[in-house]
Amino acid sequence: MSVATRPQLSHLRALESEAIHVMREVAAEFERPVLLFSGGKDSIVLLRLAEKAFRPAPFPFPLMHVDTGHNFPEVIEYRDRRVAELGERLIVASVQESIDKGRVVEEKGPRASRNQLQTVTLLDAINEHGFDAAFGGARRDEERARAKERVFSFRDDFGQWDPKNQRPELWNLYNGRIKKGEHVRVFPLSNWTELDVWEYIDQEHLEVPSIYFAHERQVFSRDGMLYAWREGTELIDGEEIFMATVRYRTVGDMSCTGGVRSTAATLEEVVLEIAATRITERGETRADDRVSEAAMEDRKKAGYF
């Protein structure tokens, strides 16, 4: 059979269709879903998929951002603008409030990070609002523990993941049944790669925060990574602040997300750069994954994204 007579469905369209199916299943089977929106590239894609799944109606769930208080200002500005454009509702769960209420204790010292603290804020917010499903933008290609995770990832009443005892997940039949207090993390982008995400952003003409493109900023070098310097950052002996042209491959906390030296200033250039890169996004930019061989697995078990 000749190829020309057969209609084509690109792999991006196939992944998109699968993700839309997942989102509609969640909307139909859960009472109170929520979509975790950080302003990062993956959750930006989730929002477009939600538009594709539910328009012309409003989303059947609110959006939620876990705000560490250490976010890039460019990302917060983008977040608020995008939410307003969509006309949807955003809930902000604040790590600062968790600290103020004494739910968590701020780490001290130059390496202090609020990365671990987010888990408590997230779980508290899920409890407080009674959410029974939370969409996240995590992908299996990101990290080895994530490569093992189901699309519907069950969390017990402590918010914990049990990787050795996951529910079998067959065909596209998702089991969303839970008891009160339990919830499910849902990952519609499970089968997407970082390159797929960028190609999709390009294809859909989606706007992303400016820090994803090359820009000049004040940075300092630590453990082989370039961190953004901001007012109040404690430097360790010998570290110096200098100007560099960088861009970010991931959007996390300023305190633990490194920039990469890059001159990619447009979407097209970013896609080319990602296609040619020889280092994973988390390996290149995330200090939180370098703690141990199973850093992500351990954080996920505790209820992390």
Add this chain to the structure above:
Amino acid sequence: MTLDLLRFTTAGSVDDGKSTLIGRLLFDSKQIFEDQLAHVVQASARRGGEGTLDLALLTDGLRAEREQGITIDVAYRYFATARRRFIIADCPGHRQYTRNMVTGASTADVAVVLLDARKGVLEQSKRHAFISALLSIPKLVVAVNKMDLVEHSQARFEEVAAEFEAFAPILRRGGRRAGHQYEIKYMPISALNGDNVVERSAAMPWYDGPPLLELLEEVEVAYDHPHEKPARFPVQWVVRPGARAAAGAGSAPPWTQVDAGGDAGAGAAAEHGWTGAGDYRGYAGQLASGALRVGDEVAVLPSGARTRIAGIDTYDGQLEEAMAPMSLTLRLEDELDVSRGELICHPHEPPALGRELLADVCWMAEQPLRPGSRYVLKHTARTATAIVDRIEDVVDVHTLERIVPPEQLELNDIARVRLRTRAPLAFDTYTANRRTGSFILIDESSNGTVGAGMIAASAA
């Protein structure tokens, strides 16, 4: 429809080298990132001594797996060549994790079963090949691995292939029922050295077939000929911008009662060509098989009500024709009461409709299945209470013969059962249609997924 996305699974017995094969595919197609490789080099040295490279460590992502050197759960891996994108489900080999293997195999287009050239066909390889056939994975590649350990002997390869071929008729029977040629391809490889994985092997000039990767790039997949299959559109969700809460959900959550999206919806409606945004009513879902066109006469099951397709909507505009596996929203000409779980099809090629089924069930729970037990059955977008009336027979994986049933099914048993659902299901046999022929059983008290079901026939 040609999909430039192929899903395949690897199966085989413990130590047949599945994870090594995947590591080799990623490594030779240059899909391993430097930090991943550095990590594997370090970890290999810690475990096996300096200078060793254990590619299996790439996919064994859990602490317990690395500690024990085995695969417990499916790991998904992604790689691309110039011709196709691939999703690999790397499945566990141990018998106790068979249910995880079934999970990985349920979405695969191709199964690669590995055999150890020295050991030949082991029970677990047969079991996996059988499960692949039962799950209607249409293409099976039997890769005789570790050819380097049998001196790349053509005679040994043919011996192992013949041994496998001896029970292939059972697998082929399953394939013929599905209306396609059940294809089995044999190839000699060495995952360790990379022979016939990405590159043709210089050590085995007697093999004139393509290397594994080339074969995977060229194989046709399930959605290649959508017009040849009956259309099946399970309604997942009703899109009604005018309503406070759409169908399927329970009581309206508070945020849908605020001003969310009212204006945004209307503005976007004009931009995307949605008609009559105010009283818009669309039936959203993923086309499970076949194709639908605007103007087609359709039936809605189980009611059997007839109408025509007034429009096929997507966020990217209206379509004249849609094909599986696209997600879309249908508008119907007549105002019918259609809700989640109902199925839209062409009236001249409907699925079966009924409450009594014969199905092959793979049992996945520690607690046994006993006749008379009640479960929640999920089929397409429909959920119904089901009672298992009888265990008809069980498959013996040594002989692959059906034997007299025991009183109950244990973990990893595969059996033909007779069951009844409280509400009627619109179904096809699994061999005819994976999407409308499959279901899962959920335990009502634990909420665990306890069974995977493949419909064999109506039992009415």
